[in-house]
Amino acid sequence: MHPVREKAQLSPNVTRLVVEAPRIAQIRQPGQFVIVHLGPGAERIPLTIADGDAEAGTIALVIQSVGKSTGDLVALEVGESIADIAGPLGRPTELIESGHAICVGGGVGTAVVHPIAQGLAAKGVRVTSIIGGRSREWVIYEDELRRYGDVIVCTDDGSYGRHGFVTDALKDALETGGVDEIYAVGPVPMMKAVSALTEPYGIPTLASLNAIMLDGTGMCGGCRVQVGGKTVYACVDGPEFDAHKVDFRELADRLSTYRTFEQAALERQQQIHVRKMAELAGTAPEAEVGADAPAADASALQEASR
Amino acid sequence: MSEPLEPTVPSARAGAGHQAEAGAPLPPHVPGDPTTAPPTNRERMAIDRVGMPERPAEIRARDFAEVNLGYTETLAFLEADRCLQCKNPTCMDGCPVRVDIPGFIKLLQEGDVRGAARSMLTDNALPCVTGRVCPQEIQCEGRCIRAKKGPAVAIGALERFVADWANTHEGAIVLDVHEPTGRKVAIVGSGPAGLTAAGELVALGHDVTIFEAFHAPGGVLIYGIPEFRLPKDIVQQEVDRLVARGAKIETNAIIGKTWTLGELRERFDAVFIAVGAGLPVFMNVPGENLKGVYSANEYLTRVNLMGAWSGRTDTPVLHGQRVAVVGGGNVAMDSVRTAMRMGAATSTIVYRRGKEELPARVEEVHHAEQEGVIFEMLTAPVEVLGDENGWVTGLKCIRMELGEPDDSGRRRPNPIPDSEFVIETDMVVVAIGTRSNPLLTATAPELKISKYGYIETDEKGMTSMPGVFAGGDIVRGAATVILAMGDGKNAAHAIDEYLLAQVGTPA
Numbered sequence: 001m002h003p004v005r006e007k008a009q010l011s012p013n014v015t016r017l018v019v020e021a022p023r024i025a026q027i028r029q030p031g032q033f034v035i036v037h038l039g040p041g042a043e044r045i046p047l048t049i050a051d052g053d054a055e056a057g058t059i060a061l062v063i064q065s066v067g068k069s070t071g072d073l074v075a076l077e078v079g080e081s082i083a084d085i086a087g088p089l090g091r092p093t094e095l096i097e098s099g100h101a102i103c104v105g106g107g108v109g110t111a112v113v114h115p116i117a118q119g120l121a122a123k124g125v126r127v128t129s130i131i132g133g134r135s136r137e138w139v140i141y142e143d144e145l146r147r148y149g150d151v152i153v154c155t156d157d158g159s160y161g162r163h164g165f166v167t168d169a170l171k172d173a174l175e176t177g178g179v180d181e182i183y184a185v186g187p188v189p190m191m192k193a194v195s196a197l198t199e200p201y202g203i204p205t206l207a208s209l210n211a212i213m214l215d216g217t218g219m220c221g222g223c224r225v226q227v228g229g230k231t232v233y234a235c236v237d238g239p240e241f242d243a244h245k246v247d248f249r250e251l252a253d254r255l256s257t258y259r260t261f262e263q264a265a266l267e268r269q270q271q272i273h274v275r276k277m278a279e280l281a282g283t284a285p286e287a288e289v290g291a292d293a294p295a296a297d298a299s300a301l302q303e304a305s306r
Numbered sequence: 307m308s309e310p311l312e313p314t315v316p317s318a319r320a321g322a323g324h325q326a327e328a329g330a331p332l333p334p335h336v337p338g339d340p341t342t343a344p345p346t347n348r349e350r351m352a353i354d355r356v357g358m359p360e361r362p363a364e365i366r367a368r369d370f371a372e373v374n375l376g377y378t379e380t381l382a383f384l385e386a387d388r389c390l391q392c393k394n395p396t397c398m399d400g401c402p403v404r405v406d407i408p409g410f411i412k413l414l415q416e417g418d419v420r421g422a423a424r425s426m427l428t429d430n431a432l433p434c435v436t437g438r439v440c441p442q443e444i445q446c447e448g449r450c451i452r453a454k455k456g457p458a459v460a461i462g463a464l465e466r467f468v469a470d471w472a473n474t475h476e477g478a479i480v481l482d483v484h485e486p487t488g489r490k491v492a493i494v495g496s497g498p499a500g501l502t503a504a505g506e507l508v509a510l511g512h513d514v515t516i517f518e519a520f521h522a523p524g525g526v527l528i529y530g531i532p533e534f535r536l537p538k539d540i541v542q543q544e545v546d547r548l549v550a551r552g553a554k555i556e557t558n559a560i561i562g563k564t565w566t567l568g569e570l571r572e573r574f575d576a577v578f579i580a581v582g583a584g585l586p587v588f589m590n591v592p593g594e595n596l597k598g599v600y601s602a603n604e605y606l607t608r609v610n611l612m613g614a615w616s617g618r619t620d621t622p623v624l625h626g627q628r629v630a631v632v633g634g635g636n637v638a639m640d641s642v643r644t645a646m647r648m649g650a651a652t653s654t655i656v657y658r659r660g661k662e663e664l665p666a667r668v669e670e671v672h673h674a675e676q677e678g679v680i681f682e683m684l685t686a687p688v689e690v691l692g693d694e695n696g697w698v699t700g701l702k703c704i705r706m707e708l709g710e711p712d713d714s715g716r717r718r719p720n721p722i723p724d725s726e727f728v729i730e731t732d733m734v735v736v737a738i739g740t741r742s743n744p745l746l747t748a749t750a751p752e753l754k755i756s757k758y759g760y761i762e763t764d765e766k767g768m769t770s771m772p773g774v775f776a777g778g779d780i781v782r783g784a785a786t787v788i789l790a791m792g793d794g795k796n797a798a799h800a801i802d803e804y805l806l807a808q809v810g811t812p813a
Contacts, residue, residue: 023564037521041619044521044612069620084521086558214612214621217519217560218743219584220604224595231588231595236745250595253696257597261622 001081005058010140011133013065014108015074016050021085022057024049030119031093031208031240035216036061036073037084043069046213046235048185049088050111051118051144059085062111062140067262068269089216090239093206095119099180100126102173103145104166104194106186107133110141112208113185121148128152130169132186136160167193174201182206184243188252195243207243209234209251212258225251338383338417347390355457356385360673367646367677370533370615374438374466379419382467386414389459392451397461400449402792403436403502405429407446407461410468423472424479426465431505431548432498432791434473434540435527437466439636440788441667473543483551484511489805492517492574494561494746497525498787499580499778501545502794503801504553510802514552515574517559520611525582526787529611530603530637532644535670538610562746567753567774575808576773576801579761580794583779584743588736589632593690598624598698602637602737609644626733629653630701632687633737634663636786639670641735642679653679654729658686658706658719682729684708686721690734700728740784758783766800767793775801 006018024034033048051060065074076082093116101120105113110131117127127149133139136159145151152169153161162169167190173179174197182205184194191207198205211223211234223234228245232238332343359375360366366373377385389411397407406429413422426433442448442462450458472479489512493500496518507514522528527541549555561567561581570577586601588594605623608614612621629645631638634657646653655674657664660683664671675681684706691700705725708717742759754762754770760783761776763769769776777793779785 027564041613043620072620084558086519086521086560087563089560089563214604214607215520217563217584217745219586220607221586221588221601222604224588226595250696254595254597256696257624258622265620265622 001083002085003081004076004078005056007076007078010062010111011138014111014138014140015063015065016111017061017063017073017076018058019061019082019085020057021059021087024085024087025052025057025059026054028052028059028088028115029092030095030115032088032090033216033239034059034061034085034087034089035213036082037086038069038072038076039083042072042083044084044214044216045069045073046089046210046216048112048115048208048239050114050141052115060111062108064108068265071266071269086216090235091237093119093183093240095123096125096181097123098125100128100178101181101183102170102179103127103129104170104182104184104186104190105129105131105141105145106166106190107138108140109184109186109190109208110139110145113183114141114144116183116185117145117148128173130154130166130173132156132166132190165193166190167197170194171197174198174203179203182243183240184208188248188255191243191246192248192252195246195248199244205243206240207246208240209238209246210255211235211239211251212254225254335387337387338379338414340416344415345387350388350390351452351455353384353388355388355460356381356463358460358463363673363676363678366534367643368649370647372537373534373673376470377463377467379467382414382419382464383417385460385464386411388452389415390452391415396449396451397446397459400445400447402445402788403430403795405433405446405465411459411461411464414464414468419468419471420475420478422468423475424481426468427472427479427481430465430791431502432527432544433465433469434544435498435536436788436791437462437469438536438540439531439667439786441786443668445788470540473540481509481551483509486513487511487805489513489575489808490515490573491801491805492570492577493580494567494570494577495519495525495580495582495778495780496523496545496555497580497582497778497790498527499582499790499794499797500525500578501527501548502791503578503580503777503798504548504794505551506795506798507801508548508551508553510798512802512805515554515556517561517565517570518555518557519560519581521557522611523555523557529607530640531787532606532610532640532647533615534643534647535640560745562749567746567750567771571771571774575805576775578794578797578801579746579769579774579776579780580778580790580797581743581746581780582790583740583760583784584745585741586736587739587741589687589738591687591689593692593698594736596690596692596698597696598626598692598732599690599734599736600624602631602633602641602735603740605641605735606637606644609648615644615647623648624733625649626731627651628731629733629735630656630687630729630731631735631737632656632701633739634659635665635737635739636667636670638735638737639666639674641737643670643674643677645733645735646677646679650733654682654731655679656682656685656687656701656703656729658684659716660684660708663708663716684719686719687734688726691728698732698734700730701734702726702728740779742780742783766803767797768800768804773804775804 050062103113129145132154185208214220218236226247336342410422410425446461447458493516608623613619614623629650631642689702706719712718775797777797778790
């Protein structure tokens with residue numbers, strides 16, 4: 001069991017949990033992830049280790065609540081526990097030894113960029129972080145990243161920092177020159193755009209791929225993705241790859257496999273929640289959600305799966 | 307196959323345990339009752355093999371409850387009576403864990419189920435499993451002398467009966483446990499090889515810790531083999547029995563990541579690597595990364611380990627309506643029958659050789675046929691077809707014909723020119739085998755491996771690292787549960803020998 005030690009809301013749908021995982025805290029390296037399994041019946045979810053404290057025996061997980069499984073995780077309170085955390089998984093980031101690196105983080109990916117910036121700074125590499133969000137409240141990890149170098153914040157609506165996308169700021173930096181390596185973590189369209197932008201400059205660019213995974217050890221093949229025309233596994237061969245060679249279209253496509261299923265699961269969860277609230281208030285609606293009869297549930301799932 | 311039986315069938319042993327009361331003639335034979343007259347060999351030969359009771363195909367093909375129901379005590383005693391108690395039995399030679407088959411059946415003939423269970427558990431740490439998943443027809447039952455004339459004794463069904471009895475009579479059987487040796491053994495992987503080795507090693511008094519990468523122990527027994535063939539609570543009971551005997555299990559421990567092999571070797575007096583051959587093999591044809599193409603590992607893990615079969619867990623799985631499963635082994639049969647139960651209208655096996663060559667257990671093929679699975683034999687996929695949204699729509703295949711035998715002795719399938727056709731499908735499961743996972747070996751360069759990544763061992767199962775043993779699929783390549791168990795048992799005894807040879811060194 002892995003008790004939650006600290007909990008913080010970083011943005012409207014991003015939460016940081018600091019959990020006990022002494023062994024992982026001791027040996028984790030930048031770029032590595034864990035598989036988290038809340039308990040019986042829960043999904044196994046890959047989450048990048050955003051930070052860690054070997055002495056305290058804790059790691060930080062930054063979770064974007066997008067569905068039932070992530071919703072259940074962020075609903076944990078301090079003192080409650082995650083049943084299973086396995087790792088550290090994946091190959092550590094290949095950090096450059098000197099020069100100037102730009103770390104580009106979009107949304108929750110900014111938390112993933114954090115240990116990379118940390119690792120680079122520890123090697124004496126000059127780090128510039130370019131991070132973005134929809135608006136001010138969606139920007140995370142700004143203060144933490146400032147410890148390792150300059151930070152350029154971009155917001156889509158201009159409510160904070162620079163008005164525009166991270167790629168706009170990155171383009172300026174590339175024009176200025178003197179960039180040796182780029183690390184990009186964020187939504188697939190962002191990483192794809194970063195990759196397209198840096199390729200003409202010939203600057204090595206790594207992207208961290210958030211593929212669908214079950215075991216995280218190469219066993220299921222669910223995270224397969226094409227890099228340079230070759231099928232590789234994000235879990236064991238990555239999660240970071242040469243962005244210029246990644247087939248982002250296929251990655252985005254595969255990530256959508258369970259989208260309808262996830263939406264259905266979330267709606268079901270919300271209906272159950274509404275029903276519970278109504279029951280508590282003594283105004284239970286009549287079988288609106290049903291008593292969650294397994295048959296009804298199964299057919300809903302079946303529908304949802306395609 | 308029809309040579310006369312008499313010379314090979316001694317009658318002296320049969321019924322040896324039946325006790326006659328002095329002088330009085332025994333009442334007529336009642337199966338399982340030692341106070342009645344034992345049957346003659348002629349009478350034993352006259353009994354028809356007792357079929358395994360199973361649920362009707364049209365019902366079971368739509369749910370996940372177990373297909374086979376198991377013998378009742380009456381049926382088990384009747385079937386046990388078919389065993390001739392041969393003087394030189396050969397059935398045991400077909401068993402990789404060398405269960406004392408005539409011994410436990412003799413106890414059944416005498417009505418001593420408890421004794422039979424005790425005998426079974428002494429030889430076999432996972433009898434509930436092997437009684438359900440072993441290919442008995444090519445092992446014990448394939449060597450049964452009685453089978454020279456008529457069907458073999460249903461050894462697998464009897465094993466299952468005895469094992470299930472033990473599970474429902476908790477505490478009825480106390481197994482001998484050696485006094486603690488103070489030696490610590492690490493087992494990497496909690497599949498059939500690891501669990502079997504653990505059972506043997508705890509019985510020998512060693513302090514055993516099993517490391518499992520997943521959140522639950524059992525390996526292929528829980529992620530791979532479906533509920534309808536091997537209920538998960540039965541696997542859990544077998545695991546619980548090991549834990550009750552002192553084995554410790556650390557889940558979420560990935561050797562090669564969480565700990566290296568070297569670190570384990572420092573903490574333990576010996577290590578047994580039984581991680582299986584975990585990586586899925588894909589077909590390497592265009593379209594294989596389309597949505598709706600699963601490795602059998604992924605499909606079965608979602609349905610079994612993650613519980614998608616129940617419809618009550620959070621892990622999603624696609625419910626294909628027209629499913630094609632590529633491959634002809636047990637994993638392919640498990641996948642195709644699972645798809646049926648998950649609501650598929652059609653579920654098809656696509657295999658490049660013929661029905662005769664299907665490597666799956668005879669019973670699995672038979673059950674699949676009963677359940678309405680379609681078999682496209684002599685057919686090989688050449689491309690997965692998809693729509694503009696990246697979803698599978700079809701499997702383009704080519705017809706094959708069998709040519710000359712290849713290295714494996716099986717006739718090589720050759721494509722028939724211009725015979726391509728399309729199987730319309732919305733889900734494809736690839737079940738054409740697995741290969742070694744480099745996760746552990748990559749962090750142990752001193753471990754000698756083959757060019758395919760399998761761990762090399764000596765005849766005792768010891769690797770190039772002293773005190774580190776290996777067995778199961780990670781040594782032999784993808785094989786069966788029982789062969790892995792045989793490796794686990796052999797390695798456990800080799801480890802015991804190795805540890806004894808270290809006597810004098812502080813524990």
